[in-house]
Amino acid sequence: MTPVVRTLLIINIGVFIFQAFLQIDVTYFFGLRNWNSPLFAPHQFVTYMFLHGGLGHIFGNMFALFMFGPMLEYTLGTRRFLIFYMVAGIGAGVLNTAINGWELQGQQNALAAYVKSPDPDGFVQYMHRYEPMHYNGNAKFLEAFADNPKDPAYLSESVKFATDLYKSHVNTPTVGASGAVFGLLIAFALLFPNIEMMLLFFPVPIKAKYFVTLYLLYEIFAGLGYSGPSNVAHFAHISGALVGFLLIKYWKIEKKY
Numbered sequence: 687m688t689p690v691v692r693t694l695l696i697i698n699i700g701v702f703i704f705q706a707f708l709q710i711d712v713t714y715f716f717g718l719r720n721w722n723s724p725l726f727a728p729h730q731f732v733t734y735m736f737l738h739g740g741l742g743h744i745f746g747n748m749f750a751l752f753m754f755g756p757m758l759e760y761t762l763g764t765r766r767f768l769i770f771y772m773v774a775g776i777g778a779g780v781l782n783t784a785i786n787g788w789e790l791q792g793q794q795n796a797l798a799a800y801v802k803s804p805d806p807d808g809f810v811q812y813m814h815r816y817e818p819m820h821y822n823g824n825a826k827f828l829e830a831f832a833d834n835p836k837d838p839a840y841l842s843e844s845v846k847f848a849t850d851l852y853k854s855h856v857n858t859p860t861v862g863a864s865g866a867v868f869g870l871l872i873a874f875a876l877l878f879p880n881i882e883m884m885l886l887f888f889p890v891p892i893k894a895k896y897f898v899t900l901y902l903l904y905e906i907f908a909g910l911g912y913s914g915p916s917n918v919a920h921f922a923h924i925s926g927a928l929v930g931f932l933l934i935k936y937w938k939i940e941k942k943y
Contacts, residue, residue, distance in 0.1 A: 716729075718731060804841050878943045
């Protein structure tokens with residue numbers, strides 16, 4: 687166990703226990719909001735990295751930090767490792783927020799068009815594009831709306847639903863150390879590409895460079911929506927890996943194994 691890894695584990699687990707046992711929603715102020723949310727604040731680019739959404743979420747991130755962090759800290763040095771971790775996490779937050787902002791601008795334009803001319807077909811298209819899970823769970827309303835396309839009550843309800851959905855997306859916070867952890871993964875693959883790993887869910891030896899490559903390809907696949915609806919910030923993972931890659935190349939650190 688190395689100093690920075692130990693400290694990061696203590697902080698992350700400590701915050702999680704504090705939130706869980708005292709039942710305080712620290713994500714309200716410290717989770718990373720979208721830039722166009724009224725709850726957005728610059729400090730969230732740092733604080734979001736130390737919050738997690740559940741036991742599985744924190745276990746996965748801390749396990750990866752525990753497994754890959756010490757070798758990287760030995761290689762990079764304590765100070766540089768801490769800089770790497772923080773820059774990867776902050777960079778992931780910045781890039782993910784930019785991507786979310788671009789997506790939300792498209793949703794805002796679609797909402798404005800729908801509010802101007804609401805109808806059942808437009809509502810179905812809007813819901814199917816921006817929230818498939820809600821779309822599938824409101825079959826009765828969609829059916830009734832289709833049977834009564836001019837009914838003011840249904841028109842008003844559909845506009846309210848579409849507007850509330852947009853506000854929900856704007857104000858949904860991003861939390862987790864995943865961006866920083868994916869920076870560590872790409873760094874490990876660049877510096878120790880030929881180290882063989884044995885994974886619990888894939889009990890066959892696989893070199894680090896192949897494992898990380900496959901993992902990132904899956905993140906891109908999922909981030910583009912091909913794996914179905916998800917509340918996972920896949921582009922934050924990809925962004926953290928990108929920032930980590932650029933840092934290793936900028937520092938010109940050669941592979942070790």
